[in-house]
Amino acid sequence: MTGRRESAAYVVPESLRGSPGTPKDRREEAFFNRVDPDPEWLTNSQPGKAMERLEMAYTAERPExxxxxxxxxAEQAQQLKAAEQAEPVAAKSVGDITVAIKEEALRLGFDAVGIARFHRTYVYSNYRGLVRFKNLIVLALERATEDFESQILSIDYMHMTQQLMHEGTEMMLELIAFLGARGYRGQVVAGPIGINMVKVLxxxxxxxxxxxxLNGQLLSPYFxxxxxxxxxxxxxHVTPDGPRDFGIPTLCDSCQVCVRRCPGRAIPNLRVHWRGAVKNKLDVEKCVPMLMRYATCNICTKVCPVQKYGLAAVxxxxxxxxxxxLGKGTEELEGYTLPDRGYQGVGALPRFxxxxxxxxYDLLDQLPPDIGPWVHQIDERKEPS
Ligand code: SF4
Ligand code: SF4
Known part of the structure; x- marks a missing residue:
């Protein structure tokens, strides 16, 4: 990884040290991918599809x-398609251009960038065979702290998400042009709304x-x-970074604040072997009602001390x-206010x-036929191959 904040170097203390990344068995992952392929969640899973249609019908936020x-x-999707189909404008650069790509990504405005080797395990089954190249440039765009704290649980947060995706897509268009000027190609496989070909986390x-x-999200040490x-x-021609140990699994085991503060009680406090990886598997059926009710919720991000204080301080x-x-048991970290349930202090959870x-699901049968998801049709790569 290369990031804007690497000068604030973080060294994993002895008490948090563990293993790089997530414990996983590649052969087991490949096995599940073969016998029980995982389609993209929003477009193909029962809860994902239901959420999209119900949000369009029963929330004010999604139609807005x-x-x-x-x-x-839609306009950006067309721009991406044109950029991806364009021929490189120069002969291939000689040698490894990892450093140049990372410097350019940070110059464009991304907050962190790393390289991963592509392998089929993390491609959603409805995009099998459609990821074109063997390396992935993975990029992070941070949400500003002050925006996050003030906008969470409101439609402003959803607008900010779109804004972030829009800006990141503009930057990826520039990164594709940067690659083209060095004789290479780029294909956007995750990030913009409507493009979700791979499991990006x-x-x-x-x-x-x-x-x-434990909140099911990837924790950056900085945000x-x-x-x-x-x-x-x-x-x-790039060099993959590889997974790193930041000490987060050990920290999560001691923390568990997101587990206790989730309004939907959707985060279990145990890791399981799931499709070849050891992970904490969120209960989607409990999370989705909160995502819909509270403008994508995100309490589990808000109450995370790594988000609030940064991993170095924690x-x-x-x-x-x-x-x-750090912060565990304090109102500053754990308290939050739900629009229809009021303030939830330490130890208090809303009732539903x-x-x-x-x-x-019972309401789906009552929807008019023209109530459908709103982004899937934008990118034709969404069609099952
Ligand atoms: S988004 Fe909300 S309901 Fe879902 S896991 Fe996070 S805190 Fe829980
Ligand atoms: S709140 Fe953050 S650090 Fe604490 S358990 Fe959840 S994900 Fe881990």
């Missing part, structure tokens, strides 16, 4: 986002951008899960106190009745 951003997203972990947290991932596949405190987690806490 479509009204404001729909045309811009495992790739981000393999590019050394962070480690998976926790308060960031948006992007990925480009490329034929450029690790220093952990080491100095013999294992205390049965219908509020589940995905209302």
């Amino acid at each position: 986002i479509k009204r404001v951003w729909g045309a811009r997203i 495992p790739y981000a972990e393999e590019a050394g951008l962070g480690q998976m947290g 926790g899960s308060r960031w948006h991932p992007f990925a480009l596949s490329t034929d450029a 690790a220093e405190h952990f080491e100095a106190t013999g294992g205390e987690v 009745d049965k219908d509020e806490a589940r995905i209302r």
Whole structure:
């Protein structure tokens, strides 16, 4: 990984040291990928598809986002297609251009960048065979702290997400042009709305951008899960970074704040072997109702000490106190206010009745036929191959 904040060097203290990345068995991952392929979640899973349609029908936020951003997203999708189909404008550069790509990504405005080797395991089954090149450039765009704290749980947060995706896509268009000027190609495989060909978080972990947290997100040492991932596949001559140990799994075991503070009770406090990797598997059926109710929720990002204070401060405190987690048990870190349930202080969780806490699949039959997802049709690569 190369990032803007690497000058604030973080050294994993002895008390947090573990293994790089996530424990995984490549052969087992490949086995599950073969016998039980994983399609893209929003477009193909039962809860994902239900969420998209129910949000369009029963929330004010999603139609408003479509009204404001729909045309811009469609326009960018066309620009991406043209950029990806364009021939490189120069002969191939000689030698490894990893450093040049990373410097350019940071110059363009990304906050961190790493390289991962492509392998089929993390391609969604409906895009099999469509990722063109063997290396991925994985990029992070941080959400500003002040915007995050003030906008979370509101439609402003959803607008900010679109803005972030829009800006990141503009930068990826420039990065494709940068590659083209050196004789190489780039293909956007994750990041912009409507383009989600690969499981980007495992790739981000393999590019050394962070480690998976108990909240199911990749925690950057600098901004926790308060960031948006992007990925480009490329034929450029580059060197993969590889996964790193940031001490996050050990920290999470002692922390568990997201587990306790999740309003949907969707984060279990145990890791399981899941499709070849050891991970914390969120309960999607419990999370989705909160995503819909609270403008993508994100309480699990808000209450994470790594997001709030940065890993260097959290690790220093952990080491100095013999294992205390910075901010744990404080209102500053753990408190939040839900629009319809009021303030939830340390130890308090909102209550929901049965219908509020589940995905209302029963309502799908009542929707008019023209209520459908709003982004899937934008990118024709969404069609199953
Ligand atoms: S988004 Fe909300 S409901 Fe879902 S896991 Fe995070 S805190 Fe829980
Ligand atoms: S809140 Fe704590 S347990 Fe959850 S992801 Fe952050 S550090 Fe890990």
